[in-house]
Structure formats: C-alpha cells, structure tokens
Amino acid sequence: MTGLDDTDLSTWIRTENKAIWEAMQTHRFVTDIEKEQLPREVLCRYFFFEHAFVETAVQIFAYALLKAPGFAQRRRLIATLSALSEAQLVWFQDCFASLGIGQTGEALPPAVTAFAEGMLAIARDGDYADIVAIMLAAEWMYGTWCVRAHRRPSAEPMLRSWVQLHAEPEFLDGADWLRAEVNREAARLNDAQRARLATLFGRALQLEIDFHEAAYDSTWPVPKAEGNA
Ligand SMILES: Cc1ncc(CO)c(N)n1
Numbered sequence: 688m689t690g691l692d693d694t695d696l697s698t699w700i701r702t703e704n705k706a707i708w709e710a711m712q713t714h715r716f717v718t719d720i721e722k723e724q725l726p727r728e729v730l731c732r733y734f735f736f737e738h739a740f741v742e743t744a745v746q747i748f749a750y751a752l753l754k755a756p757g758f759a760q761r762r763r764l765i766a767t768l769s770a771l772s773e774a775q776l777v778w779f780q781d782c783f784a785s786l787g788i789g790q791t792g793e794a795l796p797p798a799v800t801a802f803a804e805g806m807l808a809i810a811r812d813g814d815y816a817d818i819v820a821i822m823l824a825a826e827w828m829y830g831t832w833c834v835r836a837h838r839r840p841s842a843e844p845m846l847r848s849w850v851q852l853h854a855e856p857e858f859l860d861g862a863d864w865l866r867a868e869v870n871r872e873a874a875r876l877n878d879a880q881r882a883r884l885a886t887l888f889g890r891a892l893q894l895e896i897d898f899h900e901a902a903y904d905s906t907w908p909v910p911k912a913e914g915n916a
Contacts (some may be wrong), residue, residue: 712832
C-alpha cells in the first residue's frame with residue numbers, strides 16, 4: 688500500500704475491496720428490498736438464518752472483549768454483547784411470531800454455516816484488529832444499504848423494523864466505533880499487516896454475499912410455526 692497520507696486505514700481497506708463491496712451493495716437481497724419485491728419466503732429464510740447467527744455474533748464479540756487492548760474497548764463491547772443477547776433476541780421473538788416462523792431440526796445451508804464458522808475462526812485465531820476489521824465489514828455494509836433502503840420504508844412491518852434498526856444512530860455509532868478502532872490500530876501495523884486486514888475485510892464480505900444468497904435457496908424449507916401451515 689502507499690501509506691495513509693491522505694486517507695485513513697478503514698477508507699483504504701474499503702477502497703481495496705471496492706468490487707466486492709459493490710457486489711454486496713447491489714446484491715439481489717438488497718435491491719429486492721429497495722424495490723419492495725423481496726419474496727416473503729426469502730425474508731423468512733433470511734430471518735431464520737439471522738436469528739441462528741446471534742449466538743455466533745456474541746462469541747465473536749466475546750473474543751474481541753478478551754483480546755481488546757484496554758478497558759475502554761471492553762466497556763463498549765459489553766454494551767454490544769448485552770444488546771445482542773437481550774434486545775436483539777426479544778426482537779426475533781416478535782419477528783418469528785409476526786411472520787409465523789417456527790423451529791426446525793433441518794441443518795442450516797452450507798453458506799450459512801460457512802459464514803458463522805468463517806467469521807468465528809477469524810475471531811478465534813486472529814487478534815483484536817482482525818476482529819474489528821471483519822465486524823466493520825459486516826456493520827459498515829449493513830449501515831450503508833439500510834440507510835439507503837430506509838428512505839422508502841417497507842410496508843412489511845418486521846422488514847421495515849429490521850432495516851430501521853440498522854439505519855438508526857445506535858447501530859451507526861457502533862459501526863463508526865469499529866471504524867475508529869481500525870484506524871487507531873493502524874498506527875502499530877506495518878504495511879503487510881494493513882494489507883492483511885484488507886484481505887480479511889474482503890473475506891468477510893464474500894461470506895456475507897454467500898450468506899444472503901442462501902436465503903434464495905428454495906430447497907431449504909422455511910420452518911412454519913404451529914397453526915401457520
Ligand atoms: C449477516 C449479517 N451481517 C451483518 C449484520 C449487521 O450487524 C447482520 N445483522 N447480519
């Protein structure tokens with residue numbers, strides 16, 4: 688890389704991943720929502736997979752908590768962990784009730800498992816900078832498309848609520864914080880280590896693309912709640 692003279696590390700990382708960033712921003716899952724044409728089956732499958740990912744997200748942020756450089760970061764991550772394990776789970780209860788989504792013994796599609804395992808492996812094997820880089824990929828990407836999509840909120844209440852949640856200051860502040868953490872970490876990294884973070888950021892985006900594509904897999908049956916045949 689050419690140094691950080693006129694930009695910061697997070698901006699450089701995103702620029703290095705321009706093509707895959709755009710691929711996710713223009714993925715049919717995102718554009719179908721923007722055009723208010725996401726099939727209900729796809730939405731239900733997506734929410735089911737998202738719910739299944741919550742515990743993995745908790746584990747990823749738990750690695751970050753342990754590997755963080757100081758208490759300022761740990762305090763912030765405790766708040767993130769609390770939001771995921773409390774408000775987020777309550778939100779999914781309402782969501783599943785509203786859409787009639789039940790539980791299933793069916794194995795998750797390979798791309799959904801690969802997303803969880805791939806992100807968790809980076810968090811387990813990597814250092815704090817690696818973890819903030821992949822979670823920045825996930826949250827910056829969501830903040831960007833959800834702010835755009837929420838200009839015309841969906842008529843579907845849970846979809847509208849979900850997109851709004853990721854377009855609100857609380858979530859966007861979290862993404863900004865990850866961005867600031869990546870930028871702060873930059874000071875102690877050499878060029879090879881910075882390039883490695885860009886690679887991890889791109890890997891996370893590829894796992895995201897595959898995860899969102901899996902929602903369109905019509906061979907995977909959406910589990911129906913009792914009385915919602
Ligand atoms: C799959 C996925 N990626 C990113 C986010 C943003 O937090 C999310 N909720 N789900």
